[in-house]
Amino acid sequence: MRPAAAQRPRTRRGENTAADSKLMEDLKQSIVHTQPDRAAQLARRALDRGCAPADIIDRGLGAGMKQIGDDFNAGKVYLPQILAASKTMDAALEVLIPVMAHGRGAYRGTVVMGSVQGDIHEIGKNVCVAMLRGAGYRVVDLGADVSPQTFIETTVREHADVIAASALMTTTLFAQQDLVRWLAEDGSKVPAIIGGAPCSQAWCDEIGAAGYSASAGEIVPLVDRLLEQAREHGA
Numbered sequence: 001m002r003p004a005a006a007q008r009p010r011t012r013r014g015e016n017t018a019a020d021s022k023l024m025e026d027l028k029q030s031i032v033h034t035q036p037d038r039a040a041q042l043a044r045r046a047l048d049r050g051c052a053p054a055d056i057i058d059r060g061l062g063a064g065m066k067q068i069g070d071d072f073n074a075g076k077v078y079l080p081q082i083l084a085a086s087k088t089m090d091a092a093l094e095v096l097i098p099v100m101a102h103g104r105g106a107y108r109g110t111v112v113m114g115s116v117q118g119d120i121h122e123i124g125k126n127v128c129v130a131m132l133r134g135a136g137y138r139v140v141d142l143g144a145d146v147s148p149q150t151f152i153e154t155t156v157r158e159h160a161d162v163i164a165a166s167a168l169m170t171t172t173l174f175a176q177q178d179l180v181r182w183l184a185e186d187g188s189k190v191p192a193i194i195g196g197a198p199c200s201q202a203w204c205d206e207i208g209a210a211g212y213s214a215s216a217g218e219i220v221p222l223v224d225r226l227l228e229q230a231r232e233h234g235a
């Protein structure tokens with residue numbers, strides 16, 4: 001007999017039923033058509049079905065934000081639609097973030113996180129912050145448009161274990177490079193990780209950052225790994 005919904009085991013990340021795929025497409029469309037109430041309702045439904053918040057964001061809502069960005073590039077939509085899509089995303093994140101940020105583990109370490117200087121995009125960074133908090137990390141969220149100096153001063157003051165810098169524009173990628181360079185010049189041993197849509201592993205390697213992940217779903221294992229390495233090296 002088919003198990004009742006309440007007893008159904010939680011969907012593993014990456015598991016993909018036809019019903020889930022339809023739900024993800026509906027979530028995407030709710031962003032593209034800027035329907036905040038529908039986005040929040042669908043996010044709740046996806047959680048009830050046992051979908052992981054990271055999947056709901058990456059495969060559903062995030063895909064919608066990417067579509068809006070591509071439409072903006074193609075001149076099919078304008079800035080007001082992007083703003084409306086962001087507000088729609090915020091409405092869905094209000095449902096998801098409390099679930100992600102509901103810490104289950106013991107304290108694992110401190111992360112200083114922000115969007116780099118010149119960059120006001122915050123949605124992806126906020127998702128990462130929630131994932132880390134949910135995993136037991138203390139996160140000092142510096143917000144957006146954060147200078148390398150502020151990242152570094154906060155890291156020292158808060159005895160942070162990792163710095164995480166988000167950049168959403170090709171133009172602000174260079175602020176990640178500045179941050180990594182400043183840290184090296186300071187002799188800091190605190191690893192800096194980078195992310196955001198235009199980043200890549202190649203960019204991470206080029207600037208000598210300590211790590212990169214393409215989505216918030218992978219940020220927790222990335223930070224875990226860096227702390228593990230630091231412990232092995234007796235830091």
Ligand code: B12
Nearest residue numbers: 069119120121122123124166169170194195196197215216
């Ligand atoms: C929403 C949005 C906005 C909103 C931002 C609202 C907010 N509060 O954040 C508003 C309307 C304010 C905005 C403004 C602008 N925007 Co805009 N925006 C977007 C859009 C459509 C979606 C971004 C988003 O939220 N994605 C959803 C989140 C969940 O995904 P994400 O950010 O990639 O994050 C995920 C991962 O990357 C990862 N991640 C993120 N950060 C980090 C950090 C670490 C350490 C790690 C490990 C992982 C990680 O985890 C997240 C979750 O999985 C993008 C299009 C796109 N394709 O990205 C354009 C886009 C980024 N914007 C763009 C532009 C040009 C602008 C403006 C300059 C427009 C203007 N003419 O004024 C201004 C920027 C001003 C400034 N100085 O920053 C361009 C950038 C082009 C470029 N040069 O690269 C894009 C790509 C649109 C386009 N196709 O042209 N924007």
